[in-house]
Amino acid sequence: MRILAYNSGHDGAIAYLQDSQLVFSLEAEKNSNWRYSPISSHDVFETLGDLKEIPDVICAGGWWHSDQYMNSHRTHAHAEYGGLAKSDLIVDKTSLLGRQVHYFSSSHERSHILCAFGMSDLPKGTPCYALLWEGSIGGFYEIDEQLNISRVSDVMKEPGHRYALLYGLADPTFDKNSGYSRHSDAGKLMALASFANRFTPSAEEQELMDYLLQDCVHLEPRACNNLKHSRYFNVGVDDPEFRDVAGMFSDKIFDIFYRSAKENTRKRIPLIIAGGCGLNCDWNTKWKNTGLFPEIFVPPVANDSGSAIGTAIDAQFYYTGNPKIDWNVYSGRRFDSTGSFDVAPYDVCASDDVMIAKMLANGLILGWVHGKYEIGPRALGNRSILAAPFSECTRLRLNEIKQREQFRPIAPVCTEEDAARWFGCDVGSPHMLYTYKVRTDALPAVTHVNKTARIQTVSATTNQRLHQLLVAFKARTGYGVLCNTSLNFKDRGCINTIGDLSAFAIQRGLDGFVVGGQSYMRKSSSKYREYLGLR
Helix, strand or coil, X not given: CEEEEEECCCCCEEEEEECCEEEEEEECCCCCCECCCCCCHHHHHHHHHHCCCCCCEEEEECCCXXXXXXXXXXXXXXXXXXXXXXXXXXXXXXXXXXXXXXXXXXXXXXXXXXXXXXXXXXXXXXXXXXXXXXXXXXXXXXXXXXXXXXXXXXXXXXXHHHHHHHHHHHCCCCCCCCCCCCCCHHHHXXXXXXXXXXXXXXXXXXXXXXXXXXXXXXXXXXXXXXXXXXXXXXXXXXXXXXXXXXXXXXXXXXXXXXXXXHHHCCCCCCEEEECHHHHCHHHHHHHHHHCXXXXXXXXXXXXXXXXXXXXXXXXXXHHHCCCCCECCCCCCCECECCCCCCCCCEEEEECCHHHHHHHHHCCCCEEEECXXXXXXXXXXXXXXXXXXXXXXXXXXXXXXXXXXXXCXXXXXXXXXXXXXXXXXXXXXXXXXXXXXXXXXXXXXHHCCCCCEEECEEECCCCCHHHHHHHHHHHHHXXXXXXXXXXXXXXXXXXXXXXXXXXXXXXXXXXCEEEECCEEEEXXXXXXXXXXXXXX
């Protein structure tokens, strides 16, 4: 069965399943489009051009209903944002290119849960719990042998929104009269939380956190104006005491969910985690460390970028009874190297891993492109910027290249065989979803202020090309570890054309980039000239 599904909201994506195999998941923000973009008509036509056959099923992900969808006579309306029952599904027929096909839509809530279950290693019929925490929904669910989903506890409305709103409260650049928090602020607060030095709030700080966690359907950012008396209102995110509050608030939200889990999830069965809060590596690590669940799975597309996959899985389950898929994290589009660009600024030559490892070991920072791009928001070694991890100056330069705040950490990518030695990671962590304690002082560029790292492990199986480079780098330096950050313009998704890559290298000051077996080194780069022995 061929199933084509799309998520129309932010972090929009189009996913295609064929006979229980994820053929592709194409995200609207990729190819240098704006972060968090919805699907556009261009995305739709480009996707249709990739298909060899007409799909058997067209799926629409559930979303908030605008007035135009509220009319009962409208056919093929998408499902609601929330809803767990089969009665919440929309099942119909429609026409595509003159052929009648099935039409399916299920809720956004179900899409997250089905995405996590369908991508997990849990066999069909395995009972488990699900934690869905994202911008709007925060609660626990139980999934039985027939994949019936029941809500165990409603823990908190809008956990992701409330978490991000604390950052906006302190940031003078955030429009306090907007309707919702900024999508990018949650990740920034996660980084700031690690700077906390104290964990007992003052009376004023407790009042602030209680206000942000008040029981209401939607906490509007303009409500922050009621906190103008707080010393943290527009104080700036560099304020050290605000960073203490960030840590305390992060712990507070986790503790609320932990207490609910301890009270309501008493069976000894696995936990799957879905929703944007599933990208909080500190929280994922805490869930592992609680010991409440024998097994935990978080998909690399825990945020809304996985919603289309989840809707497709839900449709597959409805029509075939199978809720499981085979998938690979590198299921995006291939890099487009066919475009023309000016090669005059570059020394272009064939390169091997030994040569690239030598350049990295000598302090050069390189763009690295291979195969199809990663699904989800993390750079996992196919659209990455790579650098040696041995200098704090490298971290500073990488954040300057990325135009990011300097409190943001840089993640390491490490061979699986070296992960236990340097990070205490004795299991594969291929999707950069957990934090580990760094066990050496030799890797300051990838060591966060609290001595942790958000590690990605790589093997010859998970990413052979990058693993080969890491092995060559280890042969030269003794460490199979590199800095790994996403290859993208500020506020854009990953770069996917040779023209954009060249423009980024020149505008942002990369020393060069590697595409396939070719290296393009900027002749004007001082680091590259130094590497060549030129003044």
